[in-house]
Amino acid sequence: xxxxxxxxxxxxxxxxxxxxxxxxxxxxxxxxxxxxxxxxxxxxxxxxxxxxxxxxxxxxxxxx
Numbered sequence: 662x663x664x665x666x667x668x669x670x671x672x673x674x675x676x677x678x679x680x681x682x683x684x685x686x687x688x689x690x691x692x693x694x695x696x697x698x699x700x701x702x703x704x705x706x707x708x709x710x711x712x713x714x715x716x717x718x719x720x721x722x723x724x725x
Contacts, residue, residue, distance in 0.1 A: 684708050 691704025 680712075683712070687711055 685708075688705050688708035691707050692701045695701035695704050
C-alpha cells in the first residue's frame with residue numbers, strides 16, 4: 662500500500678535519535694567548559710561538526 666505522506670520524508674529510526682542526542686550532549690559539554698559567551702557559541706558550532714572530525718581521525722588511523 663502506498664504511503665499517504667507527501668514529500669520525501671523517510672524514517673531514520675535509531676540512528677537519527679542517537680545522533681541528535683550526541684549533538685545535544687556535545688553542546689552541553691562544550692558550552693559547560695566555555696569561559697566566555699563567544700567560546701560558548703564556538704562550542705555549539707563544534708557540537709554540530711564533531712562527527713566529521715571523528716570519522717576523519719578513524720580513517721586516518723586505518724590509513725584509508
